[in-house]
Amino acid sequence: MGHAPLLKRSQDLSLSRPLLKWAGGKTQLLGEILPKIPKKYGRYIEPFFGGGAVFFAARPKSGIIADINPELVNLYQAVAADVDGVIAALRLYQNTEETFYTVRAQDWTKLSKIEAAARTIFLNRTCFNGLYRVNKSGQFNVPFGRYKNPKLIDTDSLQAAAAILKDTTIICGDYKTILGENARAGDFVFLDPPYLPVSEYADFKRYTKEQFYEEDHVELAEEVRRLHELGCHVVLTNSNHPLVHEQYRKFAVEVVQTKRYISCNGKGRTGEDVIVTVPPKPRFNLRLLPSPLPDQAQLYPSTRYMGSKNKLLTEIWAIASQFEFDTAIDLFSGSGIVGYMFKSHGKAVISNDYMAMSATFAKAMIENNAVTLSNIETLGLLEPHHQSDGFVESKFQGLYYSDEDNRLIDIVRSNIKAIRNPYKRAIAMAGLIRACLKKRPRGIFTYVGHRYDDGRKDLLMSFRAQFIEAVETVNAAVFDNGQQNKARNGDAMTLQHRAAGLVYIDPPYYSPLSDNEYVRRYHFVEGLARDWQGVEIQEHTITKKFKSYPTPFSSRKGAADAFDKLFRRFRDSVLVVSYSSNSLPTLDEMVAIMARHKRHVEVVPVDYKYSFGNQGHKIGDNKNDVQEYIFVGF
Known part of the structure; x- marks a missing residue:
């Protein structure tokens, strides 16, 4: 060599x-x-x-x-x-x-x-x-x-x-x-x-x-x-x-x-x-994929979370595995599946997201290496041990769940607040969020009522059963990879840890054809994770949402400037970035931005189909079929 x-x-x-x-x-x-x-x-x-x-x-x-x-x-x-x-x-x-x-x-x-x-x-x-x-x-x-x-x-x-x-x-x-x-x-x-x-x-x-x-x-x-x-x-x-x-x-x-x-x-x-x-011609040949993902990676709770990369894990690892690194930063963790995948490969993971619910998932299953919630503790959370504030039952009455389910959510919330162990508290909250998502048609909160009820099993299960199953699923995902992992709830631009070997970036995708407001879709469960602290519910809205967090990825120029700052900030690490072909900046613009900070830039296109879209009629008859670009800077 x-x-x-x-x-x-x-x-x-x-x-x-x-x-x-x-x-x-x-x-x-x-x-x-x-x-x-x-x-x-x-x-x-x-x-x-x-x-x-x-x-x-x-x-x-x-x-x-x-x-x-x-x-x-x-x-x-x-x-x-x-x-x-x-x-x-x-x-x-x-x-x-x-x-x-x-x-x-x-x-x-x-x-x-x-x-x-x-x-x-x-x-x-x-x-x-x-x-x-x-x-x-x-x-x-x-x-x-x-x-x-x-x-x-x-x-x-x-x-x-x-x-x-x-x-x-x-x-x-x-x-x-x-x-x-x-x-x-x-x-x-x-x-x-x-x-x-x-x-x-x-x-x-x-x-x-x-x-x-x-x-x-x-x-x-x-x-x-x-x-x-x-x-x-x-x-x-x-x-x-x-x-x-x-x-x-x-x-x-x-x-x-x-x-x-x-x-x-x-x-x-x-x-x-x-x-x-x-530079050499792109070496990332996805036809020559590495061995299947570890069994542990398959234990992460499935989700229909917007933008989740569950279906792209093999491709992401095929690229990442060609570099030598000990620490991986999942800068916009979302569902947490990519950070968990890195953890299953023995990497020290720093998971970050501005959404409290995402940070809760990471706290429970990425930072947490050993703690689980016993069955007795789980059942105990469903009983009224502490005075409930009745917030969900009163504020969201008739919007998303039945009065009985709202009352049960308030009981679980009040019990979670009394848990002293941070990892048990995170598991319980992750279970509650997951139960709410699975009990909700399409798992989003941009509408009220049950207009999308398709009769699937999740919607027929009681909320109590959903919660118990969700906690069991989160418990099963807990494991020790021998590393000190970290979950953070904060702005990606302020993350101080810059010594990672690899940084995975999957930000909100900006497109004039659709919005990228995660808070608008998940405001109810995000409110659960925050206990509605530090947010202002917009009472005039039918869904009782709260104002979205400020993000530079809400405009084309803002997204381009944000990428430039992030690439500069983590220029000493291998950069792996997911971005969609129907988003802005364009492919050529993204390559040019990354090339300012990395000597070698490669683009790996992957055919991909999103689970759902809210404005597919404006895009044509593509049925949400796009190419997912994975930009690699090294």
Whole structure:
């Protein structure tokens, strides 16, 4: 496995120093390039090697470097094989004009590998500006540099380079051959070709008499797209030229200011380079799903809760399981099923939601690792042990349940308040909420009466039986995963824990075709969880709902801004975001927002059908069939 550690000022800089002065070398761009190298990759491959500034700074444990220039390749092979011999050969040279032109006139192919390598270094350190230019006959023709004290022998750099090069495959060949024969999925490929436009500078940079024309750059772009499809990480540098932007428009192209040290015109010594970052093609193939979810995950109480991801658990885990993480944040927990799924996989889970009922579910079954409610305790909650305030019986009379059921709800409420153990209290309240949902047609409170009564079994059961069964179901879901899990009731924007390995985000979906007001649908059971504290019931409404909580996801701009803030806030974690194809921001907008904060962004579409919708007639005849997008930022 390759690694790309960033340099610290306290480290020995000789470890990152190229062996040659290199026109067009990437030393000045290391600060921009190194952070773009993935933390983990297969092998490091660099087929336009030149001076190798990025390679020596990244110090990969193994790699493949190559160049089409045989003299340059000989240098690195000789240093890797016998660095002491190269140093000894360098000691024979003197920095004089006579020596320089005598050595320049030599045919390096007639020398030993060690002598040829020493000659290359000597000429590079003593010629004008460290250039390497050859004539049509392939003869080196750069003049003497007249430097007083050039550092001909940099022993530390040579030995440090040798240590790295010994574990590196060094090849002389064309980049297409090198990549075609060696690149595999997961490898990191750094490409630093001769720059556009074709110029004298390009000749210097190529370190060969051959030029690299525009058609060659088009072919290179085709090869980069092949590497993308193959699954390689690619970083490419070039000049800020229109052809570069055209060829790599589907990838991230960053423009950076640079200096041109070889320009003879002082006014022309600045320029703009681009760094193209190409991630591997999406690796999340949902056709190759992992093993079935743990049996424990199947024990979570089923629900028809709006937006529940119960049917998408396998796909979500298929994606999440490809990352290494110990802690998962379920930022908008809703029904709690996703957080519970992460818990069943042994992750430490932080479950958050602004809805008190959602936080109650998480408290009972995610944060709680061991406490259950006994059958005697459950039955006791149905008996009038404490004075009831009669709130539900009076406030909601004739709206949702019979007078008898309302009275029983008030009895259970009063008994729950007296429970001292927070987990038992959460189990009892979760059971009460669940009983209310199952006893209610469609499980929502946007209408009064029983117009949607379809005669199903849940509606025929007594409220008492519903409550007992609900508590039993919640009890069965309690288990210890060996982690310290946490349930929180609060604003996602204020969650302080940011060190999670993975953050799952499933916010309210904004669409002009339907509303995303959870409180409007579930105000009665949300009121139960809050005991109607801190809310103001809108007495003029038939349903006796209370005002919805403020949320930025109630408008297109608000949703876009909220995503941007959340992605920034959790930029150090893997981001997994669920969002619907009929919601806003659009797919492209979501990718652009996430790309501001994550180096790699992928979108996994999943065909999905929502349980119910309240305005399906406005959407057409799709019957709530949509694509659920899972955005992944890493």
